[in-house]
Amino acid sequence: MTLARKQQVLTAGLIGFTLWPLAQMELVHRFGISPWKLAGWGMYATPRISPGLAILVQEGDQPPAPMPTVPPEVRVACQRLQRKRLWLRDLAPPDEVGRLVLASKREYRRVTVILLQPVLDTTSGMVRTEEKAYDYNR
Amino acid sequence: MLSITEVWEYELEGLKLGGVFSWPLPVFVTLCGGAACLPAWRRLGFFSLAMGMAVAVWNAFPATGNHVYLECFLCLICALLDPVRSAEQQLLTRSVRWIGCVIMFFAGVQKLVHGYYTNGLMPSYLFQEPRFGRIFGWLLPASEAQRLHSYNGLDGSGPYLVSAPALLLASNAVWIFEIALAVALFVASTRRAAVFAGIVFVVLVESGAREIMFGVLFVSVLLMFLSTDANRFFVPIAAVVCVIVLLTQLGWLPVELH
Numbered sequence: 001m002t003l004a005r006k007q008q009v010l011t012a013g014l015i016g017f018t019l020w021p022l023a024q025m026e027l028v029h030r031f032g033i034s035p036w037k038l039a040g041w042g043m044y045a046t047p048r049i050s051p052g053l054a055i056l057v058q059e060g061d062q063p064p065a066p067m068p069t070v071p072p073e074v075r076v077a078c079q080r081l082q083r084k085r086l087w088l089r090d091l092a093p094p095d096e097v098g099r100l101v102l103a104s105k106r107e108y109r110r111v112t113v114i115l116l117q118p119v120l121d122t123t124s125g126m127v128r129t130e131e132k133a134y135d136y137n138r
Numbered sequence: 139m140l141s142i143t144e145v146w147e148y149e150l151e152g153l154k155l156g157g158v159f160s161w162p163l164p165v166f167v168t169l170c171g172g173a174a175c176l177p178a179w180r181r182l183g184f185f186s187l188a189m190g191m192a193v194a195v196w197n198a199f200p201a202t203g204n205h206v207y208l209e210c211f212l213c214l215i216c217a218l219l220d221p222v223r224s225a226e227q228q229l230l231t232r233s234v235r236w237i238g239c240v241i242m243f244f245a246g247v248q249k250l251v252h253g254y255y256t257n258g259l260m261p262s263y264l265f266q267e268p269r270f271g272r273i274f275g276w277l278l279p280a281s282e283a284q285r286l287h288s289y290n291g292l293d294g295s296g297p298y299l300v301s302a303p304a305l306l307l308a309s310n311a312v313w314i315f316e317i318a319l320a321v322a323l324f325v326a327s328t329r330r331a332a333v334f335a336g337i338v339f340v341v342l343v344e345s346g347a348r349e350i351m352f353g354v355l356f357v358s359v360l361l362m363f364l365s366t367d368a369n370r371f372f373v374p375i376a377a378v379v380c381v382i383v384l385l386t387q388l389g390w391l392p393v394e395l396h
């Protein structure tokens with residue numbers, strides 16, 4: 001490869017390297033992903049607080065209720081989701097958890113996975129929890 | 139050397155957490171690292187090392203540390219350019235310098251735009267962690283420190299807002315310094331002073347954050363801004379740090395790194 005060609009390749013790479021953090025910041029803004037990750041160089045820009053989750057199940061005409069017993073495979077999927085969700089937020093929907101819960105009992109007609117994301121409010125300085133519900137129907 | 143340590147450290151960490159040690163990637167990157175040191179195999183070694191680091195990025199995704207992406211990118215540049223040729227060596231140096239400026243600049247910008255530094259929220263929230271508490275404790279009056287310690291960080295806790303001038307000053311100094319450093323590193327007349335200020339800053343930050351591998355990598359990037367081949371002298375220090383990191387992961391040293 002000639003020097004000029006190498007220069008072109010390198011320039012393209014460096015332009016990508018320079019512009020990528022702007023794209024990452026847009027992902028942070030749009031999907032709530034963590035500024036810490038994905039090479040946007042925003043380490044320690046925001047507090048990192050692990051998300052929680054709740055699972056509500058609905059049998060027949062009964063109202064939604066917390067899942068009475070959580071099978072091990074659902075528990076493992078929840079832990080995996082929490083780890084992903086910490087960094088990817090809305091880019092990590094709980095589809096796998098919803099599918100596994102529906103598959104765990106034939107009587108479940110509907111599953112709601114509620115993701116609880118604590119955030120430190122920049123105005124009040126208080127920790128508050130943002131909730132996002134995902135519904136899965138049989 | 140840093141990439142090899144990174145991969146071994148990751149696997150050892152997994153082992154410590156009850157997983158199994160997966161040999162292929164650590165052995166592969168070690169061989170690639172060795173090949174990269176041999177003139178005849180240098181480019182292929184660095185290219186393979188970049189591929190190995192891409193696998194490391196994938197394995198840890200999305201929790202991959204930013205320095206792993208950086209190592210991957212730097213290995214690709216080293217595979218592309220031949221530092222034996224003067225023109226390409228110059229290109230390599232300029233590229234790494236530009237990368238250093240970009241990282242510093244965006245580190246500061248991200249701290250500014252998310253709004254946790256202008257009001258001191260981030261340091262006061264981090265204060266709860268012992269590793270940061272020791273540092274920020276110097277900047278807070280006892281009453282404020284006691285108040286922050288009483289919060290559990292969960293829903294409804296706070297307010298984390300503080301009025302201590304020293305903490306607010308330090309909090310704002312961080313993002314201002316990072317952006318200013320990026321500019322100072324870019325301008326030739328301020329470059330030398332900026333390198334030394336940057337190294338002191340990285341050491342200070344890492345004394346709390348303890349992102350050892352990122353710290354060592356970034357000091358090495360900063361040294362590229364000097365006209366002398368300062369990295370030649372930094373290699374033994376980096377090697378010692380890598381050995382300490384690995385020995386600590388093996389549990390052979392009673393040090394807590396993270």
